[in-house]
Amino acid sequence: MHFKTLTELKLALQKKEISSHELVSHYLKRIERFNPQLNTFITVTGESALQEAQKADALRASTSENLPPLLGLPIAHKDLFCTDGVKTSCGSKMLDNFIAPYDATVVRKCRDAGLISLGKTNMDEFAMGSSNENSFYGPVANPWNTAYVPGGSSGGSAAAVAAGLVPVSTGTDTGGSIRQPAALCGITGLKPTYGRVSRYGMTAFASSLDQGGPFAKSAEDVALLLNAMAGFDEHDSTSLNVPVEDYTQPLNRSIEGLKIGLPKEYFSHLNAPMQKTLDEALKVLEKLGATLVEISLPHAELSIPTYYVLAPAECSSNLSRYDGVRFGYRCENPQDLNDLYLRSRGEGFGTEVKRRILIGTYVLSAGYYEAYYLQAQKTRQLIKQDFDEAFKKVDAIAAPTTPTPAFKIGEKVSDPVTMYQCDIYTLALNLAGLPGLSMPAGFIDGLPVGLQLMGHYMQESKLLNIAHQYQCHSDWHLQHPTARE
């Protein structure tokens, strides 16, 4: 049951083959059994989940009309979405004692759609990382091989779905934090267009780049969850006031005649096994009638330096709110106000977060602003213009999600530059604000490989259509780690 898709579970609930209470109990037992090895959850809200499941069952028993679309189905939220009355730690010592006083819009919308939260998932501290090794609560293990990382920063959310501890989850993607862990864990994850999903109550890292999105086993499930998550929110000033389409509707359209661009810059440095795996996946798309066209994104190589100026700059500003005064960690016996600030932040933040705050503070400081911050905003424009040009020629772009499958825990943690290079294929999309998806496309030495699909603004349904058609003609997304039976 635990490796069934959300779509299958939804049908089983509708047919009353299973109750929501049975479903939630089953997943909670799996969390209890596997979480000690995988460390995917920071907080499990078992009691409230079972109560909500009982209510869902009672509602379904009382009527069959106008039921919430995902009534009684389980979900888990990345631990940076605020959940009223439930710890929201952001994977940080700074917020280890923080009980959120309100719900994020995403959390509220998921609840309104009938979903039941099983808890909050582990993540890199304040979403800064590509391996989930930067969490105050320890690293998450990849369910396919526990010696390997699950990717980051939404590593707990991705690993929990891959291990069958929950059918779907939420994540956030600032530079690849949904797509990269989806690829490394062998599941499907979507980063929507910037502004499609509300950021209200989603703890800020880099506000012009952050975007929430769904993780699931299949594109069809991602579409179901995106239906629940997307939409205008007056509480988020950057929320797009554009009606939400039903993302499940276009899934079955033929992709015959679609032009899919392959950026030569994204394929030129791949190793042979990655190239071979992705070539096989692209052949399936070609067989389905899509035309593959070589394109160029000439400024692609600038995405890493551009991102690592802009994201730290925004983070240094956003994280100035953690001051040890109003909420969060406060140091012991501060001598004066300055000492309170210095030590609360010095003791409350982890290494990677401090490093990024320092870089951000530096590039925004007098004398360096123009050389770094302003220059990076200009190269961001060049990166965006590349995509504008590309989408005049093609309907979507296909590319690797990551340069390699998952790497070993501890392998890159002491070398930030090497770690940053893991994001080489995902960063540009955030800089441009475009939607992107990663879907399972094969395995190398028992570890999953992801194929990334990128679309023009608000073209999520096109990406989901391509991914669903691919998944109707492949079975990589149906594989699951046998050790988690």
Add this chain to the structure above:
Amino acid sequence: MTLSIKKVQETAYLARIAMSEEELNRCHHEIEQIFTLIDQLQAVDTQGIPPLAHPQASQQRTVPDEVTESDQHEKFQALAPAKQLDYYLVPQVIE
């Protein structure tokens, strides 16, 4: 670019982050490496390219200047590390 350890120390103070000497040394080394990566940007000709601050080029919407939030200070202040009455407590600032 060469970044002195003194500059990193000054930046840490500007960001109000206390760091031990060992932490500062490690951070200095890593930040220098990261700036080797970032410095690639300096070679790019961006003359005439308008900066892009945000993926949405459109103007942000405005809202009427009205109070819409209810008073929830008790709920929010319940999270404070130290408080007295309706105030946040910090070490004494003015003698």
